[in-house]
Amino acid sequence: MRTLAAILLTVLAAVGGPAGANEAVPTAQDPVAAKRSVELARKLRCLVCQNQSIAESSAELAVDLRRQINEQIAAGRTDAEIVGFMTDRYGDFVLYQPPLKVTTVLLWAGPGLLLLLAVLVLRRALRQQAETPAPVPLTGDERARATRLLREEAAAGRDAAR
């Protein structure tokens, strides 16, 4: 196990070394800034591979946008300003959590409305079921006739099986 780890580390150092040297992206040095950078990047959709955030994607555009975020953090911009920079260029679609607007009301209220509709339909169905009158019990004659019919049926079945 230990040798394996040593080999892995050596390989990583060999591969990571030169790649790191070529890296044009200045990573945020200060841990607070680095955390902010990652949090911002997680909120933003990568438009090239739309189901990944900028933090996850390795598309070139995502790399460039991470660089933008780092530079803007270093320049002292606030989170809102940086998000504004992205939406000015790429629209609200870059945000995984879209803002509440006239155009997005249905998006936000839709699930609630569907739930409400489902509850209403369920209530109506339950009420209809409650209103259906309970079955009237059989009278003595009817019960005797039913028993006779069932017996005949059972006997016929036995005959057929033979």
Add this chain to the structure above:
Amino acid sequence: MSRFLLPFGVFLVLLGFLFVGLKLNPREVPSPLIGKPVPEFTLPQLHEPAKAFSPQSMRGRVWLLNVWASWCVSCRDEHPLLVDFAKNHQVAIVGLNYKDKPDDAQAWLAQLGDPYTLSVSDLEGRVGIDFGVYGVPETFVIDKQGVIRYKQIGAVTVDALQGKILPLIRELDQG
């Protein structure tokens, strides 16, 4: 019978949504830049890096900005259309050579023809970000006041050119 009418209606509505959804392209994200002034930039020209270009110099003209790169496969698809367009129309096409190597870009144009009035080199893709570029090729129609009026995401097609871009250019030229 009537108890099936409601579920059937819901089903039809759902079918309608799905049918429309089938024809939408999730890659075509509407650009917030439409109706906004073209982002300002100054970039070196591809063929004469000593000379700079800035959109300011296009004021008073309707022009196209086409984002392209020699590494971009769809750019090859649309290229003959642009070459043809440049031959037949007096509309300036500025090429934004996006994240490309200038040598590769020049060789590409030499081989396939150069429809551009001029191209500028956006080596790091920063101007591309200002234009909200996420899928090369992209084409912008910019009016005389320097306002972006239309954005074509992906390769320019004959349909887009004849149906949208050309009528828009004619309309803007009158204004």
